[in-house]
Amino acid sequence: MPPFIVVALGAIGAVALVKLLANETRRANDRMDRRRDAETTPLKTIPLERDPVTGDYRPRQS
Numbered sequence: 001m002p003p004f005i006v007v008a009l010g011a012i013g014a015v016a017l018v019k020l021l022a023n024e025t026r027r028a029n030d031r032m033d034r035r036r037d038a039e040t041t042p043l044k045t046i047p048l049e050r051d052p053v054t055g056d057y058r059p060r061q062s
Helices: 003-039
Strands: 048-050 057-059
Touching: none
Parallel strands: none
Antiparallel strands: 048 057
């Protein structure tokens, strides 16, 4: 086989591999985004008070 045919086949194979990897990466990212959005729930706001001794914020005692 002439060398330019081998180089051309290698280039075509490389392009196909890059496209396959890009599609799989996009698919995996979409799947992770959907899962993250489903698991994310709005957090209930809890009033916090600053502890004067330690400086930490703790839930307000009702």
